[in-house]
Amino acid sequence: MTAVDTAPIPxxxxxxxxxxxxxxxxxAAIDDSARWPVLFFFGNGLLWxxxxxxxxLIAAIELYSPNFLSGVxxxxxxxxxxxxxxxxxxxxxxxxxxxxxxxxxARLGRVRVKFPGVLVTGAVFWQVGLTYGIIGILGGKTTGLxxxxxxxxxxxxxxxxxLLVVLWAFLLFGFRSQTTPFISVWYLIAALLWxxxxxxxxxxxxxxxxxxxVVQSLVAAWASQNFLNVWLTAIxxxxxxxxxxxxxxxxxxxxxxxxxxxxxxxxxAGLTGAVRLSGGPIPAWVVTLSISASxxxxxxxxxVTTNLVLTMRGxxxxxxxxxxxxxxxFGAIAFTVSSVIGLFASLRSVDSIVHFTQFQxxxxxxxxxxxxxxxxxGAIYYILPRLVGCEWLSSSMISLHFWGAAYGGGLLALSLxxxxxxxxxxxxxxxxxxxxxxxxxxxxxxxxxxIFGWVLIALGHLVFGLHFLLMLLRIGQPGGEPTLFVPxxxxxxx
Amino acid sequence: MKRSTYLLAGxxxxxxxxxxxxxxxxxxxxxxxQPQFAEDEGKIVDIYPIENRGIVEAGREVYISEGCVYxxxxxxxxxxxxxxxxxxxxxxxxxxxxxxFDSPPLLGSSRIGPDLANxxxxxxxxxxxxxxxxxxxxxxxxxxxxLHLYNPRVIIKESNMPAYRNLFVERKISGQRSDDALxxxxxxxxxxxxxxxxxALAGYLLSLxxxxxxxxxxxxxxxxxxx
Numbered sequence: 001m002t003a004v005d006t007a008p009i010p011x012x013x014x015x016x017x018x019x020x021x022x023x024x025x026x027x028a029a030i031d032d033s034a035r036w037p038v039l040f041f042f043g044n045g046l047l048w049x050x051x052x053x054x055x056x057l058i059a060a061i062e063l064y065s066p067n068f069l070s071g072v073x074x075x076x077x078x079x080x081x082x083x084x085x086x087x088x089x090x091x092x093x094x095x096x097x098x099x100x101x102x103x104x105x106a107r108l109g110r111v112r113v114k115f116p117g118v119l120v121t122g123a124v125f126w127q128v129g130l131t132y133g134i135i136g137i138l139g140g141k142t143t144g145l146x147x148x149x150x151x152x153x154x155x156x157x158x159x160x161x162x163l164l165v166v167l168w169a170f171l172l173f174g175f176r177s178q179t180t181p182f183i184s185v186w187y188l189i190a191a192l193l194w195x196x197x198x199x200x201x202x203x204x205x206x207x208x209x210x211x212x213x214v215v216q217s218l219v220a221a222w223a224s225q226n227f228l229n230v231w232l233t234a235i236x237x238x239x240x241x242x243x244x245x246x247x248x249x250x251x252x253x254x255x256x257x258x259x260x261x262x263x264x265x266x267x268x269a270g271l272t273g274a275v276r277l278s279g280g281p282i283p284a285w286v287v288t289l290s291i292s293a294s295x296x297x298x299x300x301x302x303x304v305t306t307n308l309v310l311t312m313r314g315x316x317x318x319x320x321x322x323x324x325x326x327x328x329x330f331g332a333i334a335f336t337v338s339s340v341i342g343l344f345a346s347l348r349s350v351d352s353i354v355h356f357t358q359f360q361x362x363x364x365x366x367x368x369x370x371x372x373x374x375x376x377x378g379a380i381y382y383i384l385p386r387l388v389g390c391e392w393l394s395s396s397m398i399s400l401h402f403w404g405a406a407y408g409g410g411l412l413a414l415s416l417x418x419x420x421x422x423x424x425x426x427x428x429x430x431x432x433x434x435x436x437x438x439x440x441x442x443x444x445x446x447x448x449x450x451i452f453g454w455v456l457i458a459l460g461h462l463v464f465g466l467h468f469l470l471m472l473l474r475i476g477q478p479g480g481e482p483t484l485f486v487p488x489x490x491x492x493x494x
Numbered sequence: 495m496k497r498s499t500y501l502l503a504g505x506x507x508x509x510x511x512x513x514x515x516x517x518x519x520x521x522x523x524x525x526x527x528q529p530q531f532a533e534d535e536g537k538i539v540d541i542y543p544i545e546n547r548g549i550v551e552a553g554r555e556v557y558i559s560e561g562c563v564y565x566x567x568x569x570x571x572x573x574x575x576x577x578x579x580x581x582x583x584x585x586x587x588x589x590x591x592x593x594x595f596d597s598p599p600l601l602g603s604s605r606i607g608p609d610l611a612n613x614x615x616x617x618x619x620x621x622x623x624x625x626x627x628x629x630x631x632x633x634x635x636x637x638x639x640x641l642h643l644y645n646p647r648v649i650i651k652e653s654n655m656p657a658y659r660n661l662f663v664e665r666k667i668s669g670q671r672s673d674d675a676l677x678x679x680x681x682x683x684x685x686x687x688x689x690x691x692x693x694a695l696a697g698y699l700l701s702l703x704x705x706x707x708x709x710x711x712x713x714x715x716x717x718x719x720x721x
Contacts, residue, residue: 062656063606070656077656078561140559144598173498181498190505197509201517206598212524213593215517217601222516266505270512279575280601281588286520352575356567356605427577436581436608437652 022110031386033112034103037119039387039472041099042380044127046468048091049373053461055084057454060412064447074138082149083137088368089227090130090150090158094195095123097235097372098165100379101188104242105169108185109176118168125161129154145216147224148202155203159196166192183258184238190266191234198223198230214282222273228367229269229342236331236372237265237304239379243328244311247382248318253310261303268293268300275346279355294346301339308332321484323398327378330406334370338363341417353428358443359420366413369457374405377464384468385483390476392483397467399485404460412453419446524590530708542706545595553698556691557600560658567602568611568702583609585617585705586713592704607655614700637677639696640688644676661692 061068062077069075106113113119133150136142142149150158169192173185181189202223205211211219245252252258271293274286308329312318318325341363344350354360381398385391392398422442470476477483532540546554557563570584578584588611593599602609612618619634638649644662646653662676667685674693675685688696707713 066654066656071659073560073660076560076658078564081564082561140561142558142561144558144563144600146563146601146603179496179498181501186501189501193505194509197513201513205517205521210525211521211597212527212590213596213599214590214601215521215524216598217593218520219517220598222512226512263504266508267511270509271515273516276603277601279571280569281590281592283520283523283590286516289515348575352571355571355576356603358604360603427581429577436605437650437654440606440654441652 026110027107028386030106030110030112031103033114033116034106035387037113037116037123038099038103038383040120040123041095041102042384042468043472044123045092045094045096045099046465048087048095048130050461050465052084052088052092053454053458055080055087057451057458059084060447060450060454064444064451073140079138079140082142082146083134085147086130086137086150087134089147089232091134093232093368093372095126096376096380097191097232098123100239100376100383101169101192101235102165103383104184104238105172105176105188108178108182108242109172110178111172111176113172114175115168118164122161122164122168125164126158127161129157129159129161133158143203143206145202145206145220147227148199148206148220152203152207155199159200162196162199166196182242183252183255183262184242186262187234187238187241187265190262191231191238194226194234194270195231198226214280217280218274218277218282218286221276225273225276226270228364229272232368232372233269233335234265236335236375239375240308240328240332240335243324243375243378243382244308244332247322247325247328248312248315250311250315253307253313257303257307261300261307264297264299264303268296272297272346275351276360278346278348278351291346291348294343297339298343301336301343305332305336318488321486321488323392323395323402323483323485324378324382326402326485327374327381327405330402331371331373331375331378334366334374338366338371341366353424354420355424357420357423357427358416358446359424362413362416362418362420365409365416369409370406370413374409377401377405380468384471385476385479388471388474388476390471390474390479391481392467393470393476394467395483395485397463398483401460401464401467404456404458404463408453408456408458408460410453411456412450415446415449415453419443419450422446527591527594529594530591542708543592543594549694549697550701552690553694553696553701554596554600556661556695557698560661560695562610563600563602564604565602565606565655566608566610567605568599568609568704569601570609570611570704578609584612584615586708586711588704589708589711591708591710610699610702611704612702614702615705616703617705619700636693636696636700639699640692641676641678643692643695644678644686644688648678658692661695662686662688 058069058075059077059080062070062080066077073079102113102119130150133154136151136154137149141151143151148155169188173189202220205216205219241252241258272290274282274290275294278287278291280287309332312329319329320326345354345359345363381392420443423439426439426442427436529541529543531538568588570578570586570588572587573579579587592611593601642649642655643658645657646655647657664680664684664686667683671685672687674687676688678686680686705713
């Protein structure tokens with residue numbers, strides 16, 4: 001690894017392999033030290049994922065059939081929808097993402113987890129704040145800021161917990177014995193620093209005097225976009241950059257591509273927030289800036305995709321064998337697809353048609369589920385056996401989870417995207433005499449698709465939840481060899 | 495300098511720049527914004543917008559609490575961005591000044607129902623209420639709003655809006671029937687009356703009007719029937 005520090009790097013130089021350079025016994029000791037905090041983050045994240053699945057399913061049914069549960073105020077669409085977005089983002093996304101972050105930082109820094117109690121305390125603060133926040137939303141108490149509905153009191157608790165985790169992470173980073181940070185570590189450090197900053201600033205803009213209305217909306221849009229496109233994306237990419245080379249046992253294709261990808265990401269991703277208010281009552285230059293940044297992000301989309309695909313080159317059959325690779329590579333491809341759709345959707349000509357339709361929700365779904373969550377599932381399939389000391393019980397259960405999550409998530413995202421296009425294009429017809437409500441009916445077949453998507457996702461999550469529980473109870477196959485779909489060498493049959 | 499120092503400096507620098515461009519500069523540009531005053535012979539005759547007070551502020555709270563914003567936007571885009579003006583959702587695009595006193599403004603990002611930026615404008619209120627059945631109010635007034643909240647499909651047959659029964663109480667008539675009672679079928683000797691929240695919400699909806707002329711934006715001449 002030190003070679004990269006001193007010598008000028010040829011453009012095709014392979015990036016150093018992540019953490020295979022040190023003995024297995026040391027890796028096992030690090031895993032041992034990370035066990036409780038990481039399991040705590042994963043377990044809690046998974047509980048939120050289950051709740052989010054229920055909320056998401058209810059919201060999808062309500063969208064199709066408005067009378068469903070309309071007698072129960074706390075389950076009405078206007079409350080369930082923000083409860084869903086907040087549980088999937090701040091419950092599942094953040095907690096599972098932090099679990100992966102802690103484990104990766106320890107492994108890649110070649111350092112044992114010290115003071116795990118700080119991490120668990122941080123997680124408990126986060127949990128208490130989030131639980132109060134979600135109960136608040138269901139009860140009708142929200143800030144009114146889209147994407148940041150959690151009342152400020154609860155948000156402060158969450159932020160305190162988060163700061164404990166970040167502080168701990170930076171101590172760990174400072175004590176690392178692997179001095180040159182691996183690609184994944186760049187993304188993780190960026191993610192850790194970005195989140196509290198934009199989250200706190202969005203709440204502050206709402207509370208401080210003399211911040212005119214639309215600036216509050218702009219800051220909230222910026223923070224929500226950062227949450228999705230910086231925080232979740234960075235953790236997802238960090239995990240993909242670690243897992244893909246690791247499982248197929250070859251270094252990342254090109255260090256330089258990774259460098260370009262990372263710096264274009266960190267420079268442009270944070271500037272894209274205002275596309276959420278495109279056409280809205282904010283100064284036009286802000287939107288133009290964000291659209292330009294979205295277009296420039298193409299550099300990252302191309303370099304990251306090329307790098308990960310070229311790393312996989314010749315090893316694509318591994319998606320038949322390894323659950324980790326199947327989930328992670330699916331997620332990596334979903335990253336490319338969602339980023340390209342996001343780029344087109346930011347252009348004024350497209351945005352003016354799909355803005356305010358379900359298209360945005362479809363895109364968010366693609367990022368948060370088909371990309372981020374799939375990569376995190378892959379990471380959990382890889383990490384968990386190393387924490388509990390046994391391998392996953394059943395490859396059929398992993399397979400079921402994959403099909404539910406991949407097909408269900410895909411169906412859901414596509415339904416919402418097409419529903420958005422259908423509404424958008426009908427609305428754009430200038431001489432359309434139809435009333436708005438009749439135009440919306442063009443999207444209703446797609447909304448049925450969304451419900452089916454949710455049902456498949458829910459089935460996948462049930463299987464995954466059960467499998468996770470079995471692992472916690474150490475019911476699985478003996479440790480050592482990972483549970484594969486098909487043993488390596490038998491791919492000809494497929 | 496160490497590699498990790500460059501890394502940290504780069505990350506901090508990039509988000510400092512992002513904050514500067516998307517938070518600080520817009521705040522500097524819009525932070526000093528004032529309402530528009532119209533003067534006539536030295537006297538102020540018109541101020542727009544005005545602060546949300548009383549029933550408007552209370553209704554806004556209900557609007558936020560019930561999550562109306564997840565289906566109804568409150569922003570009108572210009573001709574280059576969609577067909578809002580052609581659909582009669584407003585006579586001009588909405589601009590930053592319209593939302594000066596809203597903390598936060600309820601711009602919305604999804605239109606599962608129509609835009610409500612001008613739901614209380616004179617034009618919208620006086621429009622003959624559309625093809626409804628069972629109930630034919632002459633105008634979109636408070637009674638229209640309350641009935642629509644109680645059961646949207648009594649007024650608009652294909653409406654996809656959920657009914658907000660929780661904003662109403664069904665009670666036994668004691669003495670005289672309440673003046674507020676809705677004109678809906680119910681058990682004999684009972685009546686359906688709006689709660690304070692429902693009345694505030696209706697009041698807020700009827701206050702929504704962003705058709706006031708502003709010097710920074712062109713108001714369209716043609717009046718289009720909202721659809």
